[in-house]
Amino acid sequence: MSEVIYKKPDSLSDKPFHYCPGCSHGLVHRLVAEVIDELGIADNTVAVAPVGCAVTADEYFRFDTVQAAHGRAPAVATGIRRALPDRFVFAYQGDGDLAAIGTAETVHAAARGENISIIFINNTIYGMTGGQMAPTTLPGQVTQTSPYGRDPYTQGYPLHICEMLSALNGPTFLTRTAVDSVPHIRETKKAIRKAFSYQLQGKGFSLVEVLCACPTNWGMSPTDAVRRITEEMIPYYPLGVYKEEV
Amino acid sequence: MAYKIILAGFGGQGILFAGKLLAYAAMLDGLQLSWLPSYGPEMRGGTANCHVIISREPIGSPIITNPDALIVMNGPSLDKFEDQLQPGGTVILDSTLVGRPVKRGDVDTVCVAATEIAESLGRKGLANMVMLGAFLKKTGLFPVESFNVAIKKMLGENKQELAEANITAVSAGFNAV
Amino acid sequence: MSETVLMKGNEALGEAAIRSGCRHFFGYPITPQTELSAYMARKMPKIGGTFLQAESEIAAINMVYGAAAAGVRAMTSSSSPGISLKSEGISYIAAADLPCVIVNIMRGGPGLGGIQPAQSDYFQATRGGGHGDYHLLVLAPNSVQEMACLTADAFNLSEKYRIPAMILGDGTLGQMMEPVDFSALPKPVFAEKPWATNAMGGRRGPNVIKTLYLLPEELEATILEREKKYDFLRENLQRYxxxxxxxxxxxxxxxxxxxxxxxxxxxxxxxxxxxxxxxxxxxxxxxxxxxxxxxxxxxxxxxxxxxxxxxxxxxxxxxxxxxxxxxxxxxxxxxxxxxxxxxxxxxxxxxxxxx
CATH class of the missing domain: 3.40.50.920 (Rossmann fold)
Incomplete structure (x- = not known):
């Protein structure tokens, strides 16, 4: 008699992820799906997918999903939220989507205290288009569009989204986590659960920024990529809770 | 035939409201009408005007190029619209504020010291109503009684005191001609 | 019974939308359509509806996209330069076959242009504006009464055929007042929306609203399918x-x-x-x-x-x-x-x- 001790969450479909080896998207998708299963809210969930590598998230998630235009996920989520006040609504966005083209939508959804949750994948690069400089690309980081390394003098400095949003009155829970180690992955799941619970309690806007790896576009092996999160990203983007209203 | 009125003056004189009142009175009379305001920066401190057309037939263009009547409450408006008036048309002008006489010889002019009269009533802001009173007397477009009903209805239950003040001002204008 | 009132075109349009069951309005200020937003801001909170002033035209149209995907009657309005900004979202809404009503109270262009009435967005309205093979249902009122009646039609038709509808007015129609009889409004006819992403509860599987098709054959098939609808509308919906x-x-x-x-x-x-x-x-x-x-x-x-x-x-x-x-x-x-x-x-x- 065998016993099931580990299984795919019900909220994930059977379709294999198309993500590259070592990419963090699959991992974070799974964490999101686990939390939704644990909270028992799949039947009540509407997700908003971004433009970026996670654009086809609807193929993996087993709940209603709306694909947004690039950067507009918080606005689309707002529309859904206002139309369906009793549903659970979250957006899943990358750094180019959330912090460059969609900065206005992000900041204003946060400022309104819109009762939605956002999962923010920060991997310091545009993945889907093949590795261009993102708003979160680190100084000195080489990308297709910063081939000599990001030079803050001409290309500006990265955006610290959690720090920025923490200056607003609207958000109630803002945190930055990482997926570079098992403890950090566990913390990420806890953070997602907390963010989602905040929404379920009607507490308003929450965002979990997850420092993630993009080995392909970083030109690294998956293990080196994880090490980069630990050694380069976490020092620049300190982990922790930036806002937490009880 | 359509009767075409341009009301014009400074923003803040209640030009648009006076036009609305004429439109509203026409609607209560079962007539066809259109009310078209100037909009934009003109509204703030500059000149304001509105076009009111009243007709028994459906109204084509709501834009007036040759008005039958001109109700003017400042000099610049007289400068702007005097030439457009139909021959034989009517000008009602606020002689307190318009510093010059009408140049055209082929139009009918009524000068009424509307702002002064309104001030004497203690309601400077109702010079527009004094002008309408003079206009009604001159043109006979609506009987004063039915116009007063329009004022009361348009201002609604909660503003009957203001409606009475408006009616008094209309009456003062009516009697000043 | 006749319910004739004296109203501005912009306000009559707003009232007609509310009477047509629209409870979600997402706006952004721009002359000469602002009275419509102001009207919705006054009315919506009193009837349990949503009025939201977005951070941009882009956000407003995407809120409409979200609300329409969720299955409600949603609306946004703007004037020419703002419609240019909305065009991205309009293309997505058309691609997702979502119903909604978009109002353009046209002013002079190109660029910031002016604020006085114009009709220079005809190409934008009828030829696209946004990218891709798509059409809007475009209705052009010529009186305050029609501003109201065509708005009611726009909601019904948009929902029936799952096509975004545009009311193409201009500054004059928006600003002018005429008597309008709301008893003459077409009655709302609500369509079933089994496709709406309003959460799975009760349904067998998830609904997805999407516009990305990476396989050309798949994308072409969706376009050809939509074109059949356009052909039907070309044949059956001409009004003059x-x-x-x-x-x-x-x-x-x-x-x-x-x-x-x-x-x-x-x-x-x-x-x-x-x-x-x-x-x-x-x-x-x-x-x-x-x-x-x-x-x-x-x-x-x-x-x-x-x-x-x-x-x-x-x-x-x-x-x-x-x-x-x-x-x-x-x-x-x-x-x-x-x-x-x-x-x-x-x-x-x-x-x-x-x-």
Whole structure:
């Protein structure tokens, strides 16, 4: 008699992820799906997918999903939220989507205290288009569009989204986590659960920024990529809770 | 035939409201009408005007190029619209504020010291109503009684005191001609 | 029972939307449509609806996208430059086959242009504006009463055919007041929305609203499927008003507020013995081309507040069998009946000359 001790969450479909080896998207998708299963809210969930590598998230998630235009996920989520006040609504966005083209939508959804949750994948690069400089690309980081390394003098400095949003009155829970180690992955799941619970309690806007790896576009092996999160990203983007209203 | 009125003056004189009142009175009379305001920066401190057309037939263009009547409450408006008036048309002008006489010889002019009269009533802001009173007397477009009903209805239950003040001002204008 | 009230076009449009079951309005201020937003801001909270002033036109249209995906009647409004910003979202809404109503109270362009009335967004409304193979249902009212009635139609048709609808008005129609009888509004007819992403509960599997198809064959198939709907609408939804066309030598074509200038001009021309007629498209897309097959004028004249945009559709509709002329003013100027009359007389001399 065998016993099931580990299984795919019900909220994930059977379709294999198309993500590259070592990419963090699959991992974070799974964490999101686990939390939704644990909270028992799949039947009540509407997700908003971004433009970026996670654009086809609807193929993996087993709940209603709306694909947004690039950067507009918080606005689309707002529309859904206002139309369906009793549903659970979250957006899943990358750094180019959330912090460059969609900065206005992000900041204003946060400022309104819109009762939605956002999962923010920060991997310091545009993945889907093949590795261009993102708003979160680190100084000195080489990308297709910063081939000599990001030079803050001409290309500006990265955006610290959690720090920025923490200056607003609207958000109630803002945190930055990482997926570079098992403890950090566990913390990420806890953070997602907390963010989602905040929404379920009607507490308003929450965002979990997850420092993630993009080995392909970083030109690294998956293990080196994880090490980069630990050694380069976490020092620049300190982990922790930036806002937490009880 | 359509009767075409341009009301014009400074923003803040209640030009648009006076036009609305004429439109509203026409609607209560079962007539066809259109009310078209100037909009934009003109509204703030500059000149304001509105076009009111009243007709028994459906109204084509709501834009007036040759008005039958001109109700003017400042000099610049007289400068702007005097030439457009139909021959034989009517000008009602606020002689307190318009510093010059009408140049055209082929139009009918009524000068009424509307702002002064309104001030004497203690309601400077109702010079527009004094002008309408003079206009009604001159043109006979609506009987004063039915116009007063329009004022009361348009201002609604909660503003009957203001409606009475408006009616008094209309009456003062009516009697000043 | 008649419910005639005196209202601005913008406000009548808002009231009609509410009476049509719209409870979600997402706006952004811009002259000359602002009264509509202001009206919704006053009314929506009192009836349990949503009025939200977005951070941008882009956000507003994407909120509409979200609300429409969730299955409710949603609306946004703007004026020309704002519609350019919304065009991205409009393309996505069309691609997702979502119903909604978008209002453009046109002003002069290009660029920031001006704030006075214009009709220079005809191409934008009927040819796309956003990217890709798509159409909007475009309705062009010419009175305050029609601002109300066509808004009610727009909600019903948009929902029935899952196509975004646009009310294409202009600054004059938005700002002017006329009596409007709300008892004449078409009644709301709500369509079933089994496709809505309103959460799975009760359904077997998830619903997805998406616009990305990475396989060309798959994308082409969705476009071809939508084109069938467009063909159906082209065949069945053409609306127009035709007057004095039977014996007309010259038929004037115009829509919206300009059609009222033309109406005045044609009455005068008829009084002078010139046989002028009117075709007023009410649907700009689908363009009412059928009526052009039934009339036999010696010439057409398209009168617009632009440099000549609808004139192209007039040429296509009449297949250039007779000369098609254009006259108009732009930049915020409304042509006068006298200008139109002068142009018709000039054409009349050319095409009706006694040989």
């Amino acid at each position: 008003e035709a007057r004095f066309t039977e014996d007309a030598d010259i038929i004037l074509c115009s829509y919206g507020i300009t059609s009222r200038v033309v109406e005045t001009a044609v009455r005068e021309l008829r009084n002078e013995g010139i046989k002028a007629g009117i075709i007023r498209p009410v649907t700009l897309w689908p363009f009412p081309e059928k009526i052009f097959k039934q009339v036999r004028p010696k010439a057409y004249l398209s009168v617009e507040m632009s440099m000549g945009q609808m004139v192209e559709d007039v040429k296509l509709a009449c297949e250039c069998r007779v000369p098609v002329y254009f006259t108009g003013r732009t930049g915020g100027i409304i042509p006068s009946p006298a200008e139109v009359i002068a142009k018709v007389k000039e054409i009349h001399r050319e095409v009706c000359a006694v040989v």
